[in-house]
Amino acid sequence: MGILNYFFENDEKAEYFIGKATFCISRLDFKTAINFYNKAIKANPNSYRAYGFRGLAKTYLDDYQGAILDCTKAIQLNPHYKDAFIFRGDAKKATNDLSGALVDLNKAIAIDPDDKEAYYLRGLVLIKLGEKEKGLEDLIIARDKGHSLAKFKIENYQ
Numbered sequence: 001m002g003i004l005n006y007f008f009e010n011d012e013k014a015e016y017f018i019g020k021a022t023f024c025i026s027r028l029d030f031k032t033a034i035n036f037y038n039k040a041i042k043a044n045p046n047s048y049r050a051y052g053f054r055g056l057a058k059t060y061l062d063d064y065q066g067a068i069l070d071c072t073k074a075i076q077l078n079p080h081y082k083d084a085f086i087f088r089g090d091a092k093k094a095t096n097d098l099s100g101a102l103v104d105l106n107k108a109i110a111i112d113p114d115d116k117e118a119y120y121l122r123g124l125v126l127i128k129l130g131e132k133e134k135g136l137e138d139l140i141i142a143r144d145k146g147h148s149l150a151k152f153k154i155e156n157y158q
Contacts, residue, residue, distance in 0.1 A: 014044035048077035054085040067091035082111040116145035
């Protein structure tokens with residue numbers, strides 16, 4: 001029973017730090033969030049959520065390569081973790097790896113066809129790739145699913 005307690009305790013510690021980091025992200029304090037995600041990963045090196053959200057925080061700090069590495073690790077730990085595909089796709093879009101971003105966003109939509117952020121980002125990527133009609137279709141889907149920025153992007157591209 002001792003080994004099980006060790007894993008449960010470390011998972012609880014990791015979740016505690018993830019909660020603190022999430023609060024920091026809500027306050028746009030990305031550096032402190034990363035510090036808490038580092039602590040979560042130290043407590044539980046298999047916390048795919050900590051890697052994924054640390055990747056998101058790194059994206060906000062323009063550390064796109066770091067974000068891609070963290071999200072890749074999150075996906076290795078949980079290949080069905082849609083958020084990591086979205087975060088990595090966004091980071092790839094920022095580095096102009098549009099084909100890589102498209103692959104990640106397609107995967108996110110395959111995992112969760114109702115995710116408005118995945119459609120929104122895929123729409124932007126498709127437009128950048130010169131596929132304006134397909135991109136607008138995705139932006140319309142994102143808007144209809146409640147994405148707050150999609151309406152403005154649609155107006156820009158019509």
